[in-house]
Amino acid sequence: MKHSIRNFAGAASVLLLVTSVLLTGCAEEKSSAASSTNNGGLEVSELRYQGGIGSVTYPELAEDLGYLAPLKLKFIGSTISGPQDIQSVVTGDTDFGGAFNGAIVKLLAAKAPIKSVISYYGVDDNTWTGYYVLDGSPIKTAKDLIGKKIAVNTLGAHHEFVIKEYLHRAGLTTEEIDQVTLVVVPPVTSEQTLRANQIDVAALGGVLRDKALERGGIHPLFKDRDLFGNFSAGSYVLTNKFIKNNPKATRKFVEATAKAIEWARTTPRDEVVARFNKIINERGRKEDTATVKYWKSTGIAGKGGLIADKEFDNWINWLVKEGTIKEGELKAKDLFTNEFNPYLNEK
Structure with missing residues (x-):
């Protein structure tokens, strides 16, 4: 499957237009997470998501470390595409997904009702x-x-x-x-x-x-x-509707993921790798764990995945330069929130 760089801009515009039409078509978000009286006061009991083959996400690590309980994760499949992952959130097929911040900006420019809540990958001296x-x-x-x-x-x-x-x-x-x-x-x-x-x-x-x-x-x-240089490059998103209807579950998800990020950042590397191996082996998806031994760092710039304005400003300015969006059309502070992150007051 080949695309010239310039031709993709048009294809992306069509995709975003289709997404916008879907959004205005009053499609109801299809959350499978059911309320439970034994769910610690949370509005939902589980979150649907897509994972990666032979790798461990920070929400998965959070669940294994016990930070996410009583909230549970429901794996619905794997993906290697950030744009596809956040499209699945928009259409209601999953409850959270992650992508490169530039891709998130593009989707927000198409009026997608989503918000970034925590960084989950980035670039540093060891991870690039x-x-x-x-x-x-x-x-x-x-x-x-x-x-x-x-x-x-x-x-x-x-x-x-x-x-x-x-x-x-x-x-x-x-x-x-x-x-x-x-x-x-x-x-x-x-x-x-x-x-x-x-x-x-x-x-x-x-x-x-x-x-x-x-x-x-x-x-x-x-x-x-x-x-x-060093920067957080991608974020997990939730729909505005999910955040509004499930503030306690949203906070639990972000807090647990933030704590898992910090656990991975501060724990000796060998222990992190061993934990990743354990998680992959126990979930029974018939995956090869050979690549896990090469894990070096989270790459995430902000403590606990805190998001900085510049991590969206960079891509807003870039898309303005490309002519994809108009200057002033989007502002970084409106695209994400650190409200639910327990490390907000420590930044």
């Missing part, structure tokens, strides 16, 4: 994404990407924003950027696809990056951290 080429590749600069193919996990999210920022900063024209093709490739096969010369560049982060580097023969053309 590199855009890798084979050793000996003729690609040395941004200009060399014209006419080439770059593998990303999904469109309209972190990888695409970073790539476009890299090309813009290098001075490529709109016409030149149009000639750079993004190819959607599952992250677990990106390295193999690169080594088979089916693509020219592969976005590799975390455990997949480290496993690829162990095998050698590749090097980064650039890194997201080189462009933006």
Whole structure:
């Protein structure tokens, strides 16, 4: 599945328009979480969500550590796409989902009734994404990407924003950027696809990056951290309706996830990895735990996942520059809330 960077802008607009139509069509949010008198006073007893194969999310860690009880999680499937994950929240198929903040801004620009409540991934000295080429590749600069193919996990999210920022900063024209093709490739096969010369560049982060580097023969053309430094990159969202109708459950979810983030941040790495292995093995989804040993850090900038204005301002300004939204159309402070985070007063 191939898309030029510029062509995707149109496709994304159509997707967002469809989403907006769905929202105005009075579609009722379909929460499966039922009220319970034995639920510690919470309005709901469970939260539906999508997870990742061979990985552990912070809400899953929170549940395993006992922070989430009596609230429970209900796994409905896996996804590798942040935009798809938050679309599922909008349509009511899940109760929470997470995506790159730029993708969230795009959805909010389409009038989606959602709000970010806690950061869940980011970039730091140990956790970042590199855009890798084979050793000996003729690609040395941004200009060399014209006419080439770059593998990303999904469109309209972190990888695409970073790539476009890299090309813009290098001075490529709109016409030149149009000639750079993004190819959607599952992250677990990106390295193999690169080594088979089916693509020219592969976005590799975390455990997949480290496993690829162990095998050698590749090097980064650039890194997201080189462009933006350390920052929280993505957030979990809830619908405004869910927050309004379930304030206690919302607070419980955010508090538990925040505590799990801090547990992972302050606990010795070996203990975190062991806990992740335990969770994956006990949930019985027939997953490989080999990649867990490469976990290094949360990457999250704010304590307990606190969200900073700049983590949305960056992408609002970027989308204004791209012409996707108008200046002043969105303000960062309206797109997220730290209200439910127990570390708010410690920031």
